[in-house]
Amino acid sequence: xxxxxxxxxxxxxxxxxxxxxxxxxxxxxxxxxxxxxxxxxxxxxxxxxxxxxxxxxxxxxxxxxxxxxxxxxxxxxxxxxxxxxxxxxxxxxxxxxxxxxxxxxxxxxxxxxxxxxxxxxxxxxxxxxxxxxxxxxxxxxxxxxxxxxxxxxxxxxxxxxxxxxxxxxxxxxxxxxxxxxxxxxxxxxxxx
Numbered sequence: 001x002x003x004x005x006x007x008x009x010x011x012x013x014x015x016x017x018x019x020x021x022x023x024x025x026x027x028x029x030x031x032x033x034x035x036x037x038x039x040x041x042x043x044x045x046x047x048x049x050x051x052x053x054x055x056x057x058x059x060x061x062x063x064x065x066x067x068x069x070x071x072x073x074x075x076x077x078x079x080x081x082x083x084x085x086x087x088x089x090x091x092x093x094x095x096x097x098x099x100x101x102x103x104x105x106x107x108x109x110x111x112x113x114x115x116x117x118x119x120x121x122x123x124x125x126x127x128x129x130x131x132x133x134x135x136x137x138x139x140x141x142x143x144x145x146x147x148x149x150x151x152x153x154x155x156x157x158x159x160x161x162x163x164x165x166x167x168x169x170x171x172x173x174x175x176x177x178x179x180x181x182x183x184x185x186x187x188x189x190x191x192x
Contacts, residue, residue, distance in 0.1 A: 010116055010178040017186065025124040025189040027182065030117040030170070034090040038073070038081045038097055040106030049100035054083070065147035065160055074147045074158060082158070083108075084117065084172070115158075116178035118171040120185060124192040126166035129159065131188045139166040153184040 011029045018028045040046035042058045051057045055068035058081055065074040071085040071093065085093050090112040097108035120128065126137045132153040136142065139161075147160040155177040162168040173181045 010175045011118075011182055014179075014182060018182075021186070021189065022192060023122055025120070025122040025128055025192045027118060027120050027185050027189070029178075029182075030086065030119055032090075033112065033115075033117040034071075034085040034088055034093040035110070035112045035115055035172075036083045036090070036094045036097055037076075037109045037111050038083050038101065038106070039079055039108075040101045040104065041079055044104055046101040046104030046106040049104060050097060050106070053096050053100045059145075063146055063148050065145055067145075072160070074160065076149070082111075082172070114175060115172045116175050118173065118178070118182065118185070119169070120171060121162075121168040122192075123167055124189065125169055128185065128188045128192070129169065132184065133159070135159065137161075137166060139164055142166065153181065153188075155181045155184070157181065 009029060009031050021027050038050060040050055042060060047058055054073055055070050056066045058073050059066050059075040062075055065072055070087055071083050074082045076082050083093065083097065090110050094108050094110040101108060129137055133150055135148055135150050142161045143164060144161050147158055149158050155173050158172040160170040162170060
């Protein structure tokens, strides 16, 4: 009988295929990334309290993110951010943000099971994404700190630029679309 207390990734069983990808377009899962939806007034005490927890002020404009040693905060709306972390557990991330913002009318909710984090890197990464995405991903436009919600293939994703050369991206996709997206990436990168 399966141990139901151990989480299973939606990309379970695909690690070997990921490892077989060439360096020019590597793809792999960042499993079990903690994710919290954060709602708070960024100009008030709650925004300042969240900044203390995160180690930086929340991004204040559309399509932006900030990354610290603690977490990444992605602007989703005027008072909404998706906060992700590989440095802390989902429960600890939610709890620390909730304690910081609740006294100021904000809220933080664990949404870790909603999305899967996939990394795409290599010299052809931008070209692979361009096959199924309408965003201008040229590094002069899509530089580190840029994070946009868009469609990739037929999956809704958040694409986060991680380097200055268009060769490293983090893709956040709904868990139910994770296998589809990974297969799409394998197919789109086949020519490289």
